[in-house]
Amino acid sequence: MNNFAETARAAHTIGAPLLGATTHEVTNQPEPLSGYNVYTGDRALRDALAFHRPGAVGDAAEASQRALGALLGSAEMQTHARLASIHKPELRTHDRFGHRIDEVEFHPSYHALLGAAVNAGLHGTPWARGPGAHIERAASFLMFTQLEPSVLCPVSMTYAVTPALRSNAAVFGDWFSALSSTAYDPRLAPVQAKRGVTMGMGMTEKQGGSDVRANTTQARFIGDDAWGKRFELVGHKWFFSAPMSDAFLVLAQTPSGLSCFFLPRVLPDGTPNGTRNAIRIQRLKDKLGNAANASSEVEFTGASAWLVGEEGRGIPQILEMGMLTRLDCALGTAGLMRGAVSLALNHTAQRSAFGKTLVSQPLMQNVLADIAIESEAATALAMRLARAIDHQDDPFETMMRRVLTPVAKFWVCKRGSALAQEAMECLGGNGYVEEHGEGVMARIYREMPLNSIWEGAGNIMALDLLRALRKRDAKNTDRSADAVQALAAELDTTRGANASLDRFADGLLARFDDAADAGGDEAGARRLAQDVALAVQGSLLRRHAPDFVFDAFCRSRLGGNGPQIFGTLPSGVAMEAIIERAMPVGTPFDRLRAIGNTGSV
Ligand SMILES: Cc1cc2nc3c(=O)[nH]c(=O)nc-3n(C[C@H](O)[C@H](O)[C@H](O)COP(=O)(O)OP(=O)(O)OC[C@H]3O[C@@H](n4cnc5c(N)ncnc54)[C@H](O)[C@@H]3O)c2cc1C
Structure with missing residues (x-):
């Protein structure tokens, strides 16, 4: 037997590598895009901001955009984005004693991201600020999406519903300061006990989303109280994102036609923690992307809701x-x-x-x-x-x-x-x-x-x-x-x-x-x-x-x-x-x- 064959057999027998341990060097693989400032390098955004909001440009005025840009490009926030995307939200319909709880649990990184968006005032905050607030918010929102888009779903919905709530002055009065506050407070509690809130929207039903006139959820008038006309809702929503929001604007049918309602997750019944409203989360959608955001299917089994705007003018x-x-x-x-x-x-x-x-x-x-x-x-x-x-x-x-x-x-x-x-x-x-x-x-x-x-x-x-x-x-x-x-x-x-x-x-x-x-x-x-x-x-x-x-x-x-x-x-x-x-x-x-x-x- 020649020496080479002998050596090869010996090496195989004792499990040692034949030609040395190093198979190759890793070369020509780029460093990831991390630890950079999302704002300073985006000349297109900076030029658009300077054009639409000249007052927002200049070292002092731009400081908050720069600070946000540095945060959004940081390795720490990128890790949160990764973890929130791979650890998907989980639905818990009941506790171990069999009580319905209808809760969605998120990875801590989801809260870190949503907290950062709320701290940056991307939700209801611009409605409490002066001219230019929506343009500056737009620039920040565009940047934030580059870090993680799916946590922005409740942020966007809160931004959109805040001005609409003015059509119910009593609710608006009780909720506006929490909707526009930059404090993130994910606890399930009555609005009076919260430092900040977020809201969702429920329009889409199984029969049709584009054509909401087909909605079948029914609203029955119960009576008047401190938040105005109170109704009881029975029906469903086929897509209902961010079900852990503090409240929702939803569409339901009354005898006058499709109407808009304010639906809190916790009832204002004076109990310290508030009683959960009758919103049943059926399951979470299994989606292509948008993984960190929970999108649910829900049923309303006699949920309390208050009219926003005129009855029949929901569209x-x-x-x-x-x-x-x-x-x-x-x-x-x-x-x-x-x-x-x-x-x-x-x-x-x-x-x-x-x-x-x-x-x-x-x-x-x-x-x-x-x-x-x-x-x-x-x-x-x-x-x-x-x-x-x-x-x-x-x-x-x-x-x-x-x-x-x-x-x-x-x-x-x-x-x-x-x-x-x-x-x-x-x-x-x-x-x-x-x-x-x-x-x-x-x-x-x-x-x-x-x-x-x-x-x-x-x-x-x-x-x-x-x-x-x-x-x-x-x-x-x-x-x-x-x-x-x-x-x-x-x-x-x-x-x-x-x-x-x-x-x-x-x-x-x-x-x-x-x-x-x-x-x-x-x-x-x-x-x-x-x-x-x-x-x-x-x-x-x-x-x-x-x-x-x-x-x-x-x-x-x-x-x-x-x-x-x-x-x-x-x-x-x-x-x-x-x-x-x-x-x-x-x-x-x-x-x-x-x-x-x-x-x-
Ligand atoms: C991840 C996710 C989260 C969501 N979260 C929410 C939520 O929180 N709240 C909520 O209310 N909804 C939510 N939606 C629902 C979403 O808004 C609807 O899916 C969307 O509006 C389309 O409605 P549809 O699915 O019923 O489709 P359809 O209305 O059936 O439309 C299907 C297709 O037909 C087209 N179409 C419709 N009418 C016409 C026409 N007249 N002429 C030509 N083409 C037409 C549409 O453009 C579309 O391409 C969510 C959806 C997704 C995917």
């Missing part, structure tokens, strides 16, 4: 709230897009293939620059809508809010999923891997479709735009009373800046008269919503983005057949400048940039 009431949750869908998706672009840039700046970093390869630059433009345009449109909501007393802004809400919700959310897929591909196989919650890109990808579905799915938004366009002034001249004039005035601010944008805007305005006719062209409503979004995005980028971003947007989105797959920017576009602008600050790549060692970008 307009809910639509008012829908404006605000839809804003958050657009902001949230813009935030997820920014998160996906940051991850793609961080990865491709550190990973090499065929002898060069990915970020310096021409075709990858085309993809990266294209998704960066899309992300910036999404931020611009969502922040424009936030401005319209902030300027509550300006009739023109009220009209813009009406028109831009369905447009931004439709278009930004539709583009989100396409962008997430492309950003994931920039990471190659690593992008597709979950790895116990470390795969942030995979989490973003699973989350993306949700903002497009809830709070009115894509078709519902496009049809809502048609309805908005029917708001016409008799003389068709008043931009505050006529939706088409309002859009024309918005686009006029940048007329002459770019021939493609002018042509695109002219073509669009010519189509509005048809769209505004009773009925409109329903089958063409998505195309219209897309084109309104593109025209307004182009105009906004003219106003607060650098020329090279504006030029690239117009050349790639406003000519030919409209937006194509990502990575199809025409030649001559300043791809490297766009990538440089979008690169997150404080990343390993950024540190290399500081010492001038980044290849060609």
Whole structure:
């Protein structure tokens, strides 16, 4: 027997490795995007904020956004986001003695995240603050989504229901200070004993969510008390997110039609801990993403609820709230897009293939620059809508809010999923891997479709735009009373800046008269919503983005057949400048940039 065979057999016998212990060195694997400031590196967001809220910019005024940006990019908060996503909420219907408790238990990291969002005042707080509060809140919400979007569901719902509660002055009086307080208090207790509260919304039933007129939950009048008209609710909700909220606004039928009700989780019956209201949690939804958020199915078995607004006027009431949750869908998706672009840039700046970093390869630059433009345009449109909501007393802004809400919700959310897929591909196989919650890109990808579905799915938004366009002034001249004039005035601010944008805007305005006719062209409503979004995005980028971003947007989105797959920017576009602008600050790549060692970008 030769020596080699003998040695091999001996090694096998005693279990020692044949060729030494080290199989390979791990190289060319990027450092994760961690310990960076989400705010300082987001030039698109900072420019939009400076445009809509000049007073919010400057070292002192920006301090709170910077502080939040540092917190949201920290390794500690990223760990909370990972843990909250993999340790899903658990339903406990009964205690061990058989009493119904209908409680959902969350991982401590969920509370850390939701607490941080409430501390930042992203829920009801702006309603207690002065001008500009909604714009600043919008910037913070967009950033927070990049850390963890699913805890923001109750935050958004609380933001949306707070102003609606004014329609029941007694309830509003008792709840407003807790709804707008920045203290996080998850205890189950009567409102008087709480430092802060959150609220949810219950519209959707099994028979239909878009068409809430089909709701069958019944409300029976019981009598008047300190909170107004008290009813007893019997029925169900098929989707009921954040069931651990302190109260909910829900829809139910009365003899006058669909009405809006305030439904607390604990009854105001004077007992120290309050008696639990008759809300039975049937089960939690097993969802594609949005894992940290509990979305439940519930039944009301004689639950006490108080009327909000007029009996029979539940739909307009809910639509008012829908404006605000839809804003958050657009902001949230813009935030997820920014998160996906940051991850793609961080990865491709550190990973090499065929002898060069990915970020310096021409075709990858085309993809990266294209998704960066899309992300910036999404931020611009969502922040424009936030401005319209902030300027509550300006009739023109009220009209813009009406028109831009369905447009931004439709278009930004539709583009989100396409962008997430492309950003994931920039990471190659690593992008597709979950790895116990470390795969942030995979989490973003699973989350993306949700903002497009809830709070009115894509078709519902496009049809809502048609309805908005029917708001016409008799003389068709008043931009505050006529939706088409309002859009024309918005686009006029940048007329002459770019021939493609002018042509695109002219073509669009010519189509509005048809769209505004009773009925409109329903089958063409998505195309219209897309084109309104593109025209307004182009105009906004003219106003607060650098020329090279504006030029690239117009050349790639406003000519030919409209937006194509990502990575199809025409030649001559300043791809490297766009990538440089979008690169997150404080990343390993950024540190290399500081010492001038980044290849060609
Ligand atoms: C994770 C999650 C959490 C949720 N949480 C809540 C919650 O807390 N509270 C709550 O009330 N709801 C909640 N929802 C429900 C959500 O708002 C609804 O699912 C959504 O509004 C769509 O309603 P639907 O599911 O009944 O679909 P449908 O109304 O059946 O719509 C299905 C499709 O048909 C389209 N469609 C409908 N009408 C038309 C038309 N006229 N023309 C063309 N197309 C049309 C829609 O755009 C949609 O694409 C949640 C949903 C999810 C996924």
